[in-house]
Structures are given as structure tokens and as C-alpha cells.
Amino acid sequence: MSALMQRERLRTLVVDDEPLARQSLRSLLAGDAGMEVVGECATGREAIKVLRQGPVDVLFLDIQMPGADGFEVLRAVGPGAAGAVVFVTAFDTYALQAFDVGAVHYLLKPFDDARFASVLARAKERVRGLRVQGMARQLGELYSAEEPVPAARPVSSPTYLERLAVKEAGRVLLVPVEQIDWVEAEDCYVQVHVGSRSHLLRQSLRELEAQLDPRRFLRIHRSTLVNLERVRELQPLFHGEYWVQLHDGRRLKLSRSFRDRLDQVLSGR
Structure with a gap:
């Protein structure tokens, strides 16, 4: 990670309908x-307006607010409006819903300085990880652009990811997709399994699936994507479900709802 990336201040927006809560967060961030507090909002609608003008790195967001609650704010502005979202609330009933929308943490009021520092550290790591992934993606695109394109390749044919940029111990590795064995969803991340190693990426399984060649990678479960080249055999279970056994011996479950698509791929349709 470059020294420049470490020194760059993270643009932060504070959204809470309580003035004292906003003041407390500003003081801690100061x-x-x-960290650089670029603005504060007292209502959800005001936050939507500000975020639509441009994204921020870290968003501290209350949940229960007049006009639009925190979840409505995120739905209105989309996932690209903030690199890391921290929900700050006095209610503990929204925790699961908060993590479902990709929040980096759920800060329950009242909290002490140590708790805030821990949450802030996680938010910083999330933002820096996203920046590294963005740089790696650009590097991968430049690397791919230097390779000659076969003359017989149709211009209109879809292009799929050839290498996956992953962060490991401060480095960025470019992993050829053919080396991937399988991928599993893990909250708002995916765990990419390559041999005996695995890599955690902040990306949904649906997003990654759309970037991979469907003739090679197939969804076999709502939380599992498999490289068909790594499949050795199918073992029947009950009610139309199967075990998908890989060459390394690992078994993954094939859900009945995904069986038809597997049949189509195997039959060449």
C-alpha cells in the first residue's frame, strides 16, 4: 500500500437527526x-441530496430519522455512494438488516471512545481495500489491453474476466480465473477458493458471476459458484438435489432449483 494512500484523508459524512449525536461524532473524528468531515445532515432526505452530489469514503448514518430512515437513504443513493457505511443508532433491532445492506459496522448508542476507534479502524480498512481493488482492476484492464486480440474473434462477442485482482499481505495478486475452484458468498463478500488458498473480495456473488464465462462457471446454489473444469462427478441425494464432487475431493451441494441450468450446460444447449 503506498504512503500516499495512507496519508490521504477520508471524506466523511455524518447523518443524524440529533444535534448532540452529530457533535459527538464530529469531535471524535476531529x-x-x-479523517475529514465534509458535511453533516439532520434528515434522511438531506443526506440523499448530499450523496447524490458525490460519493464519500465513510458514512456515519442514523437509522430512525424523519422523512427517510437510514435504509431508505441507502436504497435511494445506491451502493456506490459510500465506501464504508457505519450505522449509528440507539436501537439494537436493526443489526441483521444493517449487515444485509453491506454496513461495515453497527455502532450502538451510547458508545465509548475505544468502541468508536475500533469501528473507525474497520471502516478505514474497508475503504483502503476498495481503493486497492480499484487500482488492481485498472492494472488488470491495462494488462489485458496489451494482449493481442485474435482476428477471428467476433467484435460483438461478450468479454469475461480473465484475471481476478486480489489483495494479499499488502500486495495485489492477479489470479487467472481458470485456477479458481469454486466461490462462496459470505455476507457482502465472496470467498474465492484457489487450491489450498482462499481470497476474500468485497463483491456480491451475483456481481462476480456476471463477470465470469457462464460456460465455465455455474451457480449450483444460491451461495455457491463452481468452475465446471474442477467437477469430477455428481452424486444423487434426495428430492432432486446432488453432491457436486470436485477433483480435490471437496463436495458442494447442487440445489434442485439450479439443476436445469447444469443440464443445459452439460448438454451444450
Whole structure:
């Protein structure tokens, strides 16, 4: 990770309908030289307006607010409006829903300085990870652009990901997709399994699936994507379900709802 990336201040927006809560967050953030509070909002509608003008790195977001609650704000502006979202609320009933929409943490009021520092550290790591992935993606695109394109390849044919950029120990690795064994969904991340190693990416399974060649990678479960080249055999279970056994011996479950698509691929349709 470059020194420039570490020194760059993270643009932060504070959204809460309580003035004292906003003041408390501002004071805590002011003590961190790596953070820059670029604005604060007292209502969800005001937050939507500000976020539509441009994204921020970190968003501290209350849930229960007049006009539009925190979840409505995120639905209105989309996932690209903030690199890391931290819900700050006095209610503990929304935790699961918060993580379902990709929140980096759920900060329950009242909280102490140590708790805030821990949450802020996670938010920083999320943003920096996203920046590394963005740089790696650009590097991969440049690398692919230098390779000659076969003359017989149709211009209109879809293009799929050839390498996956993953962060490991401060480095960015470019993993050829043919080396991937299988992928599993893990909250708002995916775990990419390559041999005996695995890599965690902040991307939904649906997003990654759309980037991979469907003739090679197939969804066999709502949370599992498999490289067909790694499949050795299918073992029947009950009610139309199967075990998908890979060459390394691992078994993955094939759900009945995904069986038809597998049949189509195997029959060449």
C-alpha cells in the first residue's frame, strides 16, 4: 500500500437527526488526522441530496430519522455512494438488516471512545481495500489491453474476466480465473477458493458471476459458484438435489432449483 494512500484523508459524512449525536461524532473524528468531515445532515432526505452530489469514503448514518430512515437513504443513493457505511443508532433491532445492506459496522448508542476507534479502524480498512481493488482492476484492464486480440474473434462477442485482482499481505495478486475452484458468498463478500488458498473480495456473488464465462462457471446454489473444469462427478441425494464432487475431493451441494441450468450446460444447449 503506498504512503500516499495512507496519508490521504477520508471524506466523511455524518447523518443524524440529533444535534448532540452529530457533535459527538464530529469531535471524535476531529481527533483523527486521517479523517475529514465534509458535511453533516439532520434528515434522511438531506443526506440523499448530499450523496447524490458525490460519493464519500465513510458514512456515519442514523437509522430512525424523519422523512427517510437510514435504509431508505441507502436504497435511494445506491451502493456506490459510500465506501464504508457505519450505522449509528440507539436501537439494537436493526443489526441483521444493517449487515444485509453491506454496513461495515453497527455502532450502538451510547458508545465509548475505544468502541468508536475500533469501528473507525474497520471502516478505514474497508475503504483502503476498495481503493486497492480499484487500482488492481485498472492494472488488470491495462494488462489485458496489451494482449493481442485474435482476428477471428467476433467484435460483438461478450468479454469475461480473465484475471481476478486480489489483495494479499499488502500486495495485489492477479489470479487467472481458470485456477479458481469454486466461490462462496459470505455476507457482502465472496470467498474465492484457489487450491489450498482462499481470497476474500468485497463483491456480491451475483456481481462476480456476471463477470465470469457462464460456460465455465455455474451457480449450483444460491451461495455457491463452481468452475465446471474442477467437477469430477455428481452424486444423487434426495428430492432432486446432488453432491457436486470436485477433483480435490471437496463436495458442494447442487440445489434442485439450479439443476436445469447444469443440464443445459452439460448438454451444450
